[in-house]
Amino acid sequence: MTEPAIRISEVHKAYGSRRVLDGISLDLARGTKLGLIGPAASGKSVLCKLVCGLEQPDRGEIEVFGERIVGKREVDLGPLRRRIGMLFQNYALFDFLTVEQNVAFPLEQGAAGTLSAETIAERVAARLRAVGLAGSEAKLTAELSGGMKKRVGIARATVADAELVIYDEPSAGLDPVTTQKIYDLLSADQARTGATVLAISSDVAALAGFVDEIAFLYDHRVVYRGPAATIADAPNALVRQFVRGDLEGPLDQAGPGMASLDRSIK
Amino acid sequence: MISGIGAAALRIAQEVGGIVLLTGQVLRALVPRPGAGAWIDGRELWKNLYKMGNRSVPIVVLTAFFAGALMMLQAGPFVKKFGATGLAGWGAGYAVLREIGPILIALMFSGRVGANNTAELSTMTVTEQLDGLRALAIDPVRFLVVPRVIAMVAMLVALTVIGDLVALVGAAVVGKAMLEIDFSTMYYSIVDNLKPYDFLHGVYKSIAFGFAIAMSSCYFGVTVRGGAVGVGKAVNAAVVASAVSIMLLDFFLTYLSA
Structure with a gap:
């Protein structure tokens, strides 16, 4: 049996007194695509950062491609991170670089000296065409709309053909047509490279068309994992209510904010 | 009140400790390491040298000119009164090269470049x-x-040298225009009485000030928490820390060289 791309075991994470993850365990086989869904602030983005080693858990173990990353020094995480592409929820584009330079950055820095300038330019141009941003090469990121920034982020995360790609809200800020085009592009990329994909999205319908399985995070834990195609009919009532957007159901989001929102709706 | 003092002391200790740790990381990064990619990103270095150095020249020249002029304006009446015009250049030069030039330009640099x-x-x-x-x-x-x-250390040294020269010109111009001290008198007063060490003393200080401004401004930049409010607080803390560092370093460096 091949080693999973990601193995998360009993991971706990808190910021001060705020609990974020409470004993999360998750495996992801190589070459598969897993979607993560759940209410806001359920720890989805934190989980992605833990997998990339950008945050360290308080307890638990994380292995990526068979390599333990908990407690590793930054410098030792470098080789592993070069195998991972990551799209951040808030883009994390470098505002001191143009669109073209942002997308070229992983190739110039990660594969330092191994790719010629012409090869890098060709790959960047192809990536920008694929995300519909040809002609925006010389723009600074501050000149872009949210949707355009997201597409630059996708181009940067995928340009190096990483073995593991993490997408944090790939369709946020995109219109439905562009969303579909982007997911088609991500699917084609994954089919071509055979990469393992971990994706977070609030657009569950679009996500379900892209990934193989979906895991539902609730109350700081993974409470359900099942096939993406049948997620709307999942046996778990929490998942069904969340996916269908029903107001009535067992999903308890009645924090102070949600309670007042509920009252104002009624 | 005691708990407040204790909390402030802890916070200061934490900030100082953080700056020391970052300094250690910077010094370690200065050592080339095989497999770690480029030693220093040339594009970033040149961009910062230009932004921090070239663009600071006008404000430094302006400040230094009037600093030198003021030195002469303050000392002039006494120089005239005692007929010691031959010492006017030495007085202005000594103060400018050893003290006023490095410290004033460092404070300007901290406000403009460090805060930015x-x-x-x-x-x-x-x-x-x-x-x-x-x-x-x-x-x-x-x-x-x-x-x-x-970039900050290199440019502060360069700006201090430029500022020193401009301040001396400022002193000479005011000496001539308002106190009728010849340029040649000023020139020989400076050349005959000042030693190279007086100039180097200011340069040493500017290296130390540049490093202090760089470490403070970078530390508060990379450890910021929160959004726009956090950025504002970080800038404020960096400017205060830089100014305090400059004053403390100036005192100790002057004391050690006395």
Whole structure:
């Protein structure tokens, strides 16, 4: 049996007194695509950062491609991170670089000296065409709309053909047509490279068309994992209510904010 | 009240400790390491040298000219009164090269370049750009902090040298225009009475000040928490820390060389 791309075991994470993850365990086989869904602030983005080693858990173990990353020094995480592409929820584009330079950055820095300038330019141009941003090469990121920034982020995360790609809200800020085009592009990329994909999205319908399985995070834990195609009919009532957007159901989001929102709706 | 003093002392100790740790990381990054990619990103270094140095020249020239002029304006009446015009250049030069030039230009540099650097780095931090670098296996200290530290130290030294010269010109112009001291008298007063060490003393100080401004401004930039409010606080803290560092370093460096 091949080693999973990601193995998360009993991971706990808190910021001060705020609990974020409470004993999360998750495996992801190589070459598969897993979607993560759940209410806001359920720890989805934190989980992605833990997998990339950008945050360290308080307890638990994380292995990526068979390599333990908990407690590793930054410098030792470098080789592993070069195998991972990551799209951040808030883009994390470098505002001191143009669109073209942002997308070229992983190739110039990660594969330092191994790719010629012409090869890098060709790959960047192809990536920008694929995300519909040809002609925006010389723009600074501050000149872009949210949707355009997201597409630059996708181009940067995928340009190096990483073995593991993490997408944090790939369709946020995109219109439905562009969303579909982007997911088609991500699917084609994954089919071509055979990469393992971990994706977070609030657009569950679009996500379900892209990934193989979906895991539902609730109350700081993974409470359900099942096939993406049948997620709307999942046996778990929490998942069904969340996916269908029903107001009535067992999903308890009645924090102070949600309670007042509920009252104002009624 | 005691708990308040204790909390403030702890916070200061934490900040100083953080700056020392970052200094250690910067010094380590200055040592080339096989397999770690480029030693220093040339593009970042040149960009910062230009931005921090070239663009600071006008304000430094303006400040230095009037600082030198003021030195002469203050000392002039006494020089005239005692007929010691031959010492006017020495007096102005000694004060400018050893003390006024380095400290004034460092404070200007801290306000203009240091504050800007903190604002830039802290904005990058809160918009996850530093995490973006780390995700691409690039050390933000090596990539962003080290070029800025080198640029700040190099440019503050260069600006101090320029500022020293301009301040002496300012003193000579005021000496001539308002106190009728010949340029030649000023020139020989400076050349005959000042030693190269008087100039180098200021240069040594500017190296120390540049490093202190660089480390303070980078530290508060990369450790910022929160959004726009956090950025504002970080800039404020960096400017205060830089000013305090400059004063403390100036005292100890002057004391040690006395």
